[in-house]
Amino acid sequence: MSITTLKINGQDVVTESGKTVLDAAKEAGVAIPTLCHLEGVSEAAACRLCAVEVKGTPKLLPACVTPVSEGMEVETNTPKLQDYRRMIVELFFAEGNHVCSICVANGNCELQDVAIEVGMDHSRFSYRFPDRGVDLSHPMFGIDHNRCILCTRCVRVCDEVEGAHVWDVGNRGEACYIVSGMDQPWGEVSACTACGKCVDACPTGSIFRKGTTTGEKAGDRAKLEFLVNARDKQEWSR
Amino acid sequence: MDLVELKALAAAEQAKFKPVRVNCCTSTGCQAAQSLEITKNLAKAVKDRGLGDRVEVVGVGCMGFCGRGPLVQISTDDQLFEAVTPDQAAGIIASLDGGSTDAEVGDVNHPFFSRQFHIVRKNSGKINPDRIEDYIASGGYQALYKALFELSPDEVVTEITQSGLRGRGGGGFPTGVKWATVAKMPEGQKYVICNGDEGDPGAFMDRSVLESDPHLVLEGMAIAAYAVGADHGYIYVRAEYPLAIDRLNKAIKQAKKYGILGSQIFDSPFDFKIDIRIGAGAFVCGEETALIHSIEGKRGNPRTRPPYPAQDGLMHCPTLINNVETYANIATIIEKGADWYSQIGTEGSKGTKIFALTGKIRNNGLIEVPMGITLREIVEEMGGGVPDGTIKAVQTGGPSGGCIPAHLLDTPVDYDSLTKVGSMMGSGGMVVMDQTTSMVEVAQFYMDFCREESCGKCIPCRAGTVQLHSMLTRLLAREATAADLETMAALCAMVKEMSLCGLGMTAPNPVLSTLNYFRSEYEELLQPMPARLQNSAVTAS
DSSP states (O other): OOEEEEEETTEEEEEETTOBHHHHHHHTTOOOOOSSOOTTSOOOOOSOTTEEEETTOSSEEETTTOBOOTTOEEESOOHHHHHHHHHHHHHHHHHTTOOGGGOTTTTSOHHHHHHHHHTOOSOSSOOOOOOOOEEOOSSSEEEEGGGOOOOOHHHHHIIIIIOOOOEEEESOGGGOEEEETTTBOGGGOTTOOOOOHHHHHOSSSSEEETTOOTTOOOOOHHHHHHHHHHHHHOOOOO | OOHHHHHHHHHHHHHHSOSEEEEEEOSHHHHHTTHHHHHHHHHHHHHHTTOTTTEEEEEEOOOSOGGGOSOEEETTTOOEEESOOGGGHHHHHHHHTTOOOOSEEOOTTSHHHHTOOOSTTSSTTTSOTTOHHHHHHTTTTHHHHHHHHHOOHHHHHHHHHHHTOBOTTTTOOBHHHHHHHHHHSOSSOOEEEEEEOOOSTTOOHHHHHHHHOHHHHHHHHHHHHHHHTOOEEEEEEETTOHHHHHHHHHHHHHHHHTTSSBSSGGGSSOOBEEEEEEEOSOGGGGSHHHHHHHHTTSOOOOOOOSSOTTTSOGGGSOEEEEEHHHHHHHHHHHHHOHHHHHTSBOSSSBSEEEEEEEESOSSOEEEEEETTOBHHIIIIIISOOOSSSOEEEEEESGGGSEEEEGGGTTOBOSHHHHHHTTOOOTTSEEEEEETTOOHHHHHHHHHHHHHHHOOSSSHHHHHHHHHHHHHHHHHHTTOOOHHHHHHHHHHHHHHHHHOSSHHHHHTTHHHHHHHHHOHHHHHHTSOOOOHHHHHHHHHHO
16 A cells, blocks of 8 residues: 655645545544535535645645545635635525434534534525425425435435436526436336435435434434445445 | 558549639528529639630638638639629639729738648638538548558557547546547447537637538547547537538448448448537537437436536446537647647647637638737738727637636737636637627626527526626616625625536636626626615715
8 A cells, every 4th residue: 555645734744645634524423514515425516615725735635535645734714715615505405405403414504504604693694585396296205395405415425326316407507407317207217216315415404304303313424435345345333 | 442542532623623713602601691602603704705624613611701601712822802792703804804893902921821731721721511522632531541541549649638628618627638538438339429509609719610621520529539449420410500500410321331430440440430419499408418418319418527428427337528619630640640730739739720710800700820820910911900909808609608808908819817817718609799789798798608508407607697697787777786786796706616518617717707897887787876875884984
């Protein structure tokens, strides 16, 4: 195993070569906020929250897809990054309908966690209040598009871990939404195995089990990482 | 076919040309103004007058002066007839035979024409784009022959590098460096892609090149493929360009027939085939990684770079991707050499650039000018200035560019100077605005475009452009406050730095540049502050 040494926030870090800055930071105990990143599936680099400053590069780089390199000097929490992250979270809240008090994921929501982490207490941007609809046609699960942040974790987990590819993204720009099957009601998609991985992957209260009420949804994010690891390395105990 | 045969064919085709060629533009713009009917009437008039032995009517590509189309030009004396109507056709032919015509005669010595320098448009408006023989007669495909038989792939790359050619799609990345990267990748399947997904509002340079001289682009691609070691190419053209697609299809078929495309080109071991892929109307597919996804049949979403397409592109193979205009420069560089090419233009930007000159200006159309010419020369001398009133600003670079105010019109047109004044070269759109134009409305227009065309993958672009657009709309409705202006500037900075691809990174440019140069227009639109607050503000300071 070859190793790479780098500096994260002034701290010397040694990590396996080829790892991402996000992995290296995690190993070093440096928290970088993320939303679209999920252990076990490919990266989308879409939420941009994990952007970091790298000395010698004028651009901000997403830590989740930037590989470590020898002698790299990374700053993960400069005032500019804090400012930008807060603005991104404001955009997320203004874009959908995120009302924590009546959400199934209240208290177990990554968007909520990130909002607290970056200190977002109000939005400077006008709320869009979109009317995106709720699909309750599946016998076990439901999807509330109003709470969707388009992280595409469900798309990736269904395609890459379950192999069913029930989900995909339809339309473009602000009109983007997660489609099931050939843009059918979820309940009519025969490819869906009702495995529930999308429920576990969803960072917000968008995809949920039927019957859960306010604050009751507890997604099992680690299950996906466990599954991928188990398949790769035949380690089937948790 | 070898060089002797190619040259013999060129000479034979030249000999077949009749002494007088009456060229009539048959590009999209002029076709819409009945140029096909004019061509037909011209041909009929030639027949009626019995001039068939010395006069021929040729449907050619774009002559550039699109604002005054349809255009008819006589090859012998370059006489140009503007805004021709179908019933004037007979008169024009009569004028060749001692008669007279009431068709409007243009001034071919006007700076609009005389200040141009043609490399990419060398054949545009002179040859019939539907006939490969016309292209060969004008010396076509001899550069490809030269590359294949006189130069090694490395030497071709060196030639392009030394020419100083930079990407004409807007970014301005050195073309030679890109070629060298792909060429250095291990042997195996490689691809060459031509990006013809021209989408900037008001820009139609690539359409004109594809419609007027498709073989020039094919030849450039073939030379590129030889240089980097690819055997398969794709031309990605947007569906809104049906005539360009049609002419490309014909051109590819004809080139195959002559053994210039396909297997063992010119009986050498070099194989190269070209397929056309048609875009489905998404602006973002002009971004190279999104374009590659689109060719692969996937959703046209960009991805983060690196890895660059040169390393990991189409089907995960090394892929060379260049713009139409870039490829159209290649044949001439190989033919005349890097030294010749690098004499044209400025220190950092070599060669010429085509601009689509539109907006509030007398002479609308396509111009190919050497780099380093100033905006003032383009707008005032070539474009003839604003019809009534004075120039306020020039917008370059489309939704990714910015507005350059009148006092900076002496800025030379090259990649670095335009970036320095807060705009960019872009693909070549140039929109002139006069004093009646509201710069805030301009910014809102471009933001509306970006909002509409954002793919929706990353949040800064997807939601940021929506918020910027709504702020500008509020401002225009006089509902915004000074604080909103500050939030808007902050949001622009975030979207610029945090977006995933070029679309988002450059989307705030129209707002930022107008905010920089025309801040007073924004401030005039602010909600009036209530009187009692105005007083308290004074006390506080």
